[in-house]
Amino acid sequence: xxxxxxxxxxxxxxxxxxxxxxxxxxxxxxxxxxxxxxxxxxxxxxxxxxxxxxxxxxxxxxxxxxxxxxxxxxxxxxxxxxxxxxxxxxxxxxxxxxxxxxxxxxxxxxxxxxxxxxxxxxxxxxxxxxxxxxxxxxxxxxxxxxxxxxxxxxxxxxxxxxxxxxxxxxxxxxxxxxxxxxxxxxxxxxxxxxxxxxxxxxxxxxxxxxxxxxxxxxxxxxxxxxxxxxxxxxxxxxxxxxxxxxxxxxxxxxxxxxxxxxxxxxxxxxxxxxxxxxxxxxxxxxxxxxxxxxxxxxxxxxxxxxxxxxxxxxxxxxxxxxxxxxxxxxxxxxxxxxxxxxxxxxxxxxxxxxxxxxxxxxxxxxxxxxxxxxxxxxxxxxxxxxxxxxxxxxxxxxxxxxxxxxxxxxxxxxxxxxxxxxxxxxxxxxxxxxxxxxxxxxxxxxxxxxxxxxxxxxxxxxxxxxxxxxxxxxxxxxxxxxxxxxxxxxxxxxxxxxxxxxxxx
Amino acid sequence: xxxxxxxxxxxxxxxxxxxxxxxxxxxxxxxxxxxxxxxxxxxxxxxxxxxxxxxxxxxxxxxxxxxxxxxxxxxxxxxxxxxxxxxxxxxxxxxxxxxxxxxxxxxxxxxxxxxxxxxxxxxxxxxxxxxxxxxxxxxxxxxxxxxxxxxxxxxxxxxxxx
Amino acid sequence: xxxxxxxxxxxxxxxxxxxxxxxxxxxxxxxxxxxxxxxxxxxxxxxxxxxxxxxxxxxxxxxxxxxxxxxxxxxxxxxxxxxxxxxxxxxxxxxxxxxxxxxxxxxxxxxxxxxxxxxxxxxxxxxxxxxxxxxxxxxxxxxxxxxxxxxxxxxxxxxxxxxxxxxxxxxxxxxxxxxxxxxxxxxxxxxxxxxxxxxxxxxxxxxxxxxxxxxxxxxxxxxxxxxxxxxxxxxxxxxxxxxxxxxxxxxxxxxxxxxxxxxxxxxxxxxxxxxxxxxxxxxxxxxxxxxxxxxxxxxxxxxxxxxxxxxxxxxxxxxxxxxxxxx
Numbered sequence: 005x006x007x008x009x010x011x012x013x014x015x016x017x018x019x020x021x022x023x024x025x026x027x028x029x030x031x032x033x034x035x036x037x038x039x040x041x042x043x044x045x046x047x048x049x050x051x052x053x054x055x056x057x058x059x060x061x062x063x064x065x066x067x068x069x070x071x072x073x074x075x076x077x078x079x080x081x082x083x084x085x086x087x088x089x090x091x092x093x094x095x096x097x098x099x100x101x102x103x104x105x106x107x108x109x110x111x112x113x114x115x116x117x118x119x120x121x122x123x124x125x126x127x128x129x130x131x132x133x134x135x136x137x138x139x140x141x142x143x144x145x146x147x148x149x150x151x152x153x154x155x156x157x158x159x160x161x162x163x164x165x166x167x168x169x170x171x172x173x174x175x176x177x178x179x180x181x182x183x184x185x186x187x188x189x190x191x192x193x194x195x196x197x198x199x200x201x202x203x204x205x206x207x208x209x210x211x212x213x214x215x216x217x218x219x220x221x222x223x224x225x226x227x228x229x230x231x232x233x234x235x236x237x238x239x240x241x242x243x244x245x246x247x248x249x250x251x252x253x254x255x256x257x258x259x260x261x262x263x264x265x266x267x268x269x270x271x272x273x274x275x276x277x278x279x280x281x282x283x284x285x286x287x288x289x290x291x292x293x294x295x296x297x298x299x300x301x302x303x304x305x306x307x308x309x310x311x312x313x314x315x316x317x318x319x320x321x322x323x324x325x326x327x328x329x330x331x332x333x334x335x336x337x338x339x340x341x342x343x344x345x346x347x348x349x350x351x352x353x354x355x356x357x358x359x360x361x362x363x364x365x366x367x368x369x370x371x372x373x374x375x376x377x378x379x380x381x382x383x384x385x386x387x388x389x390x391x392x393x394x395x396x397x398x399x400x401x402x403x404x405x406x407x408x409x410x411x412x413x414x415x416x417x418x419x420x421x422x423x424x425x426x427x428x429x430x431x432x433x434x435x436x437x438x439x440x441x442x443x444x445x446x447x448x449x450x451x452x453x454x455x456x457x458x459x460x461x462x463x464x465x466x467x468x469x470x471x472x473x474x475x476x477x478x479x480x481x482x483x484x485x486x487x488x489x490x491x492x493x494x495x496x497x498x499x500x501x502x503x504x505x506x507x508x509x
Numbered sequence: 510x511x512x513x514x515x516x517x518x519x520x521x522x523x524x525x526x527x528x529x530x531x532x533x534x535x536x537x538x539x540x541x542x543x544x545x546x547x548x549x550x551x552x553x554x555x556x557x558x559x560x561x562x563x564x565x566x567x568x569x570x571x572x573x574x575x576x577x578x579x580x581x582x583x584x585x586x587x588x589x590x591x592x593x594x595x596x597x598x599x600x601x602x603x604x605x606x607x608x609x610x611x612x613x614x615x616x617x618x619x620x621x622x623x624x625x626x627x628x629x630x631x632x633x634x635x636x637x638x639x640x641x642x643x644x645x646x647x648x649x650x651x652x653x654x655x656x657x658x659x660x661x662x663x664x665x666x667x668x669x670x671x
Numbered sequence: 672x673x674x675x676x677x678x679x680x681x682x683x684x685x686x687x688x689x690x691x692x693x694x695x696x697x698x699x700x701x702x703x704x705x706x707x708x709x710x711x712x713x714x715x716x717x718x719x720x721x722x723x724x725x726x727x728x729x730x731x732x733x734x735x736x737x738x739x740x741x742x743x744x745x746x747x748x749x750x751x752x753x754x755x756x757x758x759x760x761x762x763x764x765x766x767x768x769x770x771x772x773x774x775x776x777x778x779x780x781x782x783x784x785x786x787x788x789x790x791x792x793x794x795x796x797x798x799x800x801x802x803x804x805x806x807x808x809x810x811x812x813x814x815x816x817x818x819x820x821x822x823x824x825x826x827x828x829x830x831x832x833x834x835x836x837x838x839x840x841x842x843x844x845x846x847x848x849x850x851x852x853x854x855x856x857x858x859x860x861x862x863x864x865x866x867x868x869x870x871x872x873x874x875x876x877x878x879x880x881x882x883x884x885x886x887x888x889x890x891x892x893x894x895x896x897x898x899x900x901x902x903x904x905x906x907x908x909x910x911x912x913x914x915x916x917x918x919x920x921x922x923x924x925x926x927x928x929x930x931x932x933x934x935x936x937x938x939x940x941x942x943x944x945x946x947x948x949x950x951x952x953x954x955x956x957x958x959x960x961x962x963x964x965x966x967x968x969x970x971x972x973x974x975x976x977x978x979x980x981x982x983x984x985x986x987x988x989x990x991x992x993x994x995x996x997x998x
Contacts, residue, residue: 037650046717047650050744054730147875148859171562171569175521178559182528182552188750189535189548190860193838195750195783196548197531203757203785207749221596228592229585329872330888331865335717341865342723345884346730346956348963352888397624398634404596404619405612408603409642413652416745421600429593437517438578455551456862462545464831464859464875469545651743653708660707667707671741 007133010360014368017062026063027070027369027376034074035381039388041082041216042410044091045075045319046335053343061347062365068343069369072336073125073377076319080117080312084110085392086403088220092211092449093279093315096287098219099442100300100307107303110392114385115250116305117312120261122378124313127265128272128320129370137356139273140328146274148460149472153481154274155454158281160489161288163443172439180447183209184455191459204419211449213411213420214427218441220407221428224400226435231396247385253305260290260306264313272318273325278333279318280449286314292491320370327351327363511570513579518567525560529553591623607657609639703939705740705767712770714755716748719863720801720882724928725771728798728948731956737947742769751779751839756787762933766940769795772929774840777984781991782838789984793932793941794976796948798957799966800925802906803844804897806879806886808871816899816918819878823854826877832856833867833876841867843987844880844901844924846994851920871895882926883908883965901925908965925967927983929976945972 017023030052037048048071056064079094084101097117104113146154163173186197187208198205264286271282290310291300300307322333323340330351332338344351349359356363392399411424435441465471473479529552536547537554569575595618602611613635620631646652648670656663711729715721722744729742747755752775762768780787807813813822823830834841837860845858859876861867864885871879871886872894879886883906889895897912901924905914915922930948932941951957952970961968971979 033649036645040645043650047652050726051650053726054733144869144873147870147873171566175559175562175566178555178562179521179524182555182559185552185555188836190836190862192535192548193751193782193836193842193860194535194548195753196535197528197552198750199531201785203749203754205749206754206757207747225589225592229582229589325869329865329869330885331869338717338719338722339726342726345723345964346727346960348959350888350891350963353892353894354888395624395626397626398620398630401616401619401624401634402638404592405616405638408600408612409608409646409654412608412654413646413650415747416652418600418604418655421603425593425596425600428596433517436579436581437514439517459545460859460861463857466829466857467540467545651708651741653710653743664706667740671708671739 007364010364011133011368013361014364014366015371017365018066018368018372023063023066024372024376026067027372028380030067030070031074031077031373031376031380034071034076035078035081035377035384037071038075038078038090039081040078040410041086041088041090041220041406042212042413043075044079044336045072046339047413048072048075049336049339053339056343056347061362065362065366066369066372068340069366070373070376072319072340073316073370073373074380076125076316077118077121077377077381079315080121080308081114081388084113084117084308085388086220086406087223088403088407089215092215093283093319094311095215095280095442095445095449096283096311097308097315099287099311100302100304103301103303104305104308105392109303111246111385111389112250112253112305113308114388115247115382116254116257116308118378118381118385119251119254120257120264120309120312121316121381122374123261124265124268124315124317125320125370125374125377128269128317129367129374131269132320132324132370133367136324136328139324140353143273143325143329143331145477147475148457148464149475149478150481151274152454152457152461153472153478153485154271155281155450155457157481157485157488158271158285158288159446159450159454160485161285161292162446163489169438169440173443176434176439176441176444177447180214180444181451181454183214184448184451190456191463202419204417204423207415208452209423209448210414210420211445212414213423214448215445216407216411217424217427218431218435218445220403220410221424222431222435222441224403224407225428225432227396227400244386247382251382254309257306257309259293260286260310261313263289263293264310265317268314268317269321271314272321272333274333278322279315281453282318282321283311283315284446284450286310288488292488323366323370327355327366328353510579510581511575511577513581514577515567515570517579518563518570521563522560522567525556525563528556529560532556588623592619595619595623603657604655605657607659608654609643609656610659612642613639703766703937703943705738705940705943707767708741708743709738710768711742711744712755712758712768713744713746714748714752714770714772714775715746716863717746719748720884720926721771721773721928722746723884724798727956727960728771728951731951731954732947734956735950735954737950750783750785751775751836753779753783753785753787756780756789757785759792759931759933760787764935764937765933766937769930769932769944772927772931774926774983774987776927776929776931777980777987778838778840778843778991781984781988789931789980790977791934793934793936794973794980795930795932795941795944796952797927797929797969797971797976797979798948798952799928799961800969801882801884801928801964801966803840803880803901803924803926804883804886804909804912805848805899805901806868806871806881806890806895806897807877808874809894809896810874811877811896813898814896816913816915819898820852820854822877823852823856828855828857830854830856830878831859831876833859833861833870833879835862835864835867836860838991840924840926841880843990843994844922846990847901847922847924848880850993851915851922868895887964902967906965907962927969927979928966929971929980948972 034048037043079090080097082088082090083094083097084105087102089095089098101113189196267286268282287310291297325331326337332341411421532549532553535549537549599611599615616635620626713722713725759770813819832845867879868881868886870876886895900912900914901922
């Protein structure tokens with residue numbers, strides 16, 4: 005087949021000794037950048053991009069792919085070890101990854117994350133290779149109404165009914181959504197909630213600031229308080245033999261990983277959505293379909309595998325709209341897009357026809373980078389786990405320094421560092437009073453997408469609210485969203501129903 | 510400690526009111542002609558829901574069977590406050606004295622005085638951290654950290670690394 | 672010895688740092704030189720047209736060795752650039768900050784009071800003017816401006832024009848079109864030019880006023896059709912697309928791509944950056960990019976540039992006034 009021949013050419017270049025070395029360097033650098041709270045693939049790519057004019061283009065693409073993958077794998081590392089999601093795509097990984105680390109199973113969680121990322125990435129690249137061109141049309145069918153419906157779906161698969169204290173959950177969701185409206189209102193072009201004209205709020209409140217605040221600083225404060233009474237983090241240790249055993253355990257996770265891969269690819273492919281909703285939906289669905297949903301959030305390994313497969317699959321999927329439509333789905337793909345323009349490539353429907361060398365070179369680099377990333381990641385797991393064995397007074401001090409520096413780095417504003425400290429203290433107090441923090445963070449991530457697409461639809465449809473249900477795609481998404489919302493309720497009704505009177509036909 | 514629960518609920522209510530007040534700068538109503546909700550509508554009404562829910566949470570604490578969700582070991586209050594104050598001082602110091610003075614000082618305080626570790630560990634970490642930070646952030650990633658008055662000291666380093 | 676060792680560690684750690692540190696830089700001019708990395712503030716978020724262009728300049732400067740210190744792009748896109756303007760004002764007298772601007776350089780201070788007067792800033796260089804075209808989806812069958820106007824009128828107010836945020840360039844061009852043809856369209860704001868173009872092709876909006884670079888991919892694939900160019904003369908990249916002037920409507924609008932510096936930057940530093948950008952404007956890479964993206968090269972510096980900025984500000988004040996009077 006045509007595609008395979010082109011791919012083979014791509015592999016021939018990406019497997020040369022020089023390029024293999026570049027992959028290893030890129031993946032390792034990416035891994036550390038991704039593992040650093042606050043930094044992600046976007047920082048790595050931003051640094052490497054200007055270099056792509058100096059080194060040969062094929063090597064440049066490979067370096068970019070390697071850093072991209074390395075950083076995606078790395079995001080899970082800080083989520084699991086420190087409980088701080090390094091990027092919004094890794095939020096869902098903290099829900100079960102962190103509890104596993106606290107139970108001394110950090111090694112297993114890291115293996116699961118690495119293997120899941122590999123599976124997600126691989127399935128996604130295969131789907132990409134086979135169906136890139138026709139799928140571009142699916143992405144085009146997504147307008148604002150569909151985007152809104154999808155975000156709503158992501159929200160409900162995750163939140164649902166039941167679980168924590170409902171009033172407190174609602175308060176946290178509202179708070180997150182309100183915080184997400186800070187900054188410029190795109191629709192009217194006016195600033196809002198800038199609290200007496202503080203310039204730092206013009207750009208809004210970034211997800212990273214809130215996450216580093218509540219999960220980083222807040223967690224440290226919580227650890228300090230509980231350190232006297234409760235036992236500290238169970239010392240984690242891992243031997244090569246355990247690493248091997250852990251790897252063999254992974255075949256139990258095929259269900260979580262297949263949910264994550266396919267969902268991740270398809271959601272990631274949609275321009276506005278990207279990897280964050282994908283990972284949250286995968287987590288939500290894995291929990292809903294699990295035999296043991298109660299164990300999620302308390303260190304269930306499936307809760308690490310599902311979102312990690314999904315976010316890697318989605319990050320690969322998000323390259324599709326970038327290449328075929330020229331729309332970046334994330335800041336990183338936006339930078340890559342800029343790079344392509346500088347290389348004189350015009351992203352769009354013609355790219356696959358006019359520049360096959362570039363496209364297939366990139367795809368084969370993705371395969372190579374993915375293999376290198378999983379190998380290097382697993383080899384480094386013992387080192388990461390060893391870091392957890394530091395006395396907690398040392399670990400806490402280092403985490404606080406990481407929070408300050410990592411909080412400053414993305415937009416280089418002291419304003420953000422102050423916010424992190426504020427969110428840290430507030431997050432600690434809220435957590436003490438049993439307010440769930442995950443809905444707060446989720447709402448801040450999904451809020452801007454939701455409001456924007458909601459209002460865009462209404463403007464385009466002249467205020468007709470029914471537009472959301474009239475369009476077939478968005479209508480069906482909303483129906484599924486409602487179903488997910490009510491699912492826990494239906495389940496509990498059925499349980500009581502079957503115990504009592506037989507359900508009426 | 511029901512008092513703490515109540516205080517948090519009251520602060521959330523106050524915060525909601527503050528948000529609502531700021532949100533009214535932009536229209537909060539629904540206008541079918543210009544396409545639905547105005548710019549202030551989302552923050553305003555969501556804050557209103559927040560106000561109502563935290564109000565209910567507050568009322569709940571006065572029910573006869575109310576149980577405190579906020580529990581705390583009062584002896585840990587002092588160390589917690591110490592860390593928060595140290596954090597605030599460090600952040601305030603960064604723009605003035607620079608990150609490469611403020612962060613080692615923080616580590617010095619945390620490890621030696623707060624954590625009670627030996628001088629070897631304290632000094633080595635306090636020295637290694639800024640070096641690694643410089644190499645990772647500035648030399649490799651080209652993200653400059655605030656230097657404050659220490660800026661001139663870094664000019665030779667820039668000349669070497671860039 | 673110790674220093675070569677650390678250097679080698681960096682080399683091993685990241686290829687990126689190594690290549691930057693190793694790239695030979697040639698001194699551009701005698702006299703003043705930056706002593707530390709130069710912050711290149713971008714008035715827009717990551718991934719937009721302004722961001723892409725600023726990073727292109729960064730790459731050219733690095734590749735050609737036009738500066739001994741690297742340019743570090745920092746995005747401060749908050750509040751349509753209000754954040755960047757305030758930041759630059761606070762950096763008064765600083766010789767190591769420059770800012771990449773677009774038209775929000777005038778419109779943002781005009782629309783909201785942020786305490787910034789752009790007359791105080793130091794002009795460095797205008798690199799180019801970006802152009803605007805009117806686009807429709809090829810499926811619509813519309814090929815001329817007259818057919819377009821007729822189609823909009825037939826639709827009433829339901830004709831959807833997609834563009835960037837309200838108050839930004841696309842909405843101004845839309846208002847000018849509405850005024851010229853006495854029509855009314857529903858303006859749907861999106862996050863960026865790429866998203867606007869995609870919504871046109873997906874039939875979620877009916878027309879756009881994208882920059883050529885944003886719609887080029889779809890144009891090449893025959894999915895987007897340009898009807899008219901809002902430029903003084905026909906664009907070399909679109910020789911068959913008439914200008915609005917040719918058709919008897921005086922709609923000309925361009926997006927300036929310039930660099931400015933904080934108020935009170937030392938003159939020798941201004942001279943340094945001006946000379947640096949002049950070299951950039953003569954580089955092969957830049958010339959190729961200008962031709963491919965249908966930009967109008969328009970290099971301008973010093974007092975002439977400041978005069979241009981102030982004249983443009985007055986022009987935008989008038990456009991904004993007519994929009995507000997109209998709504």
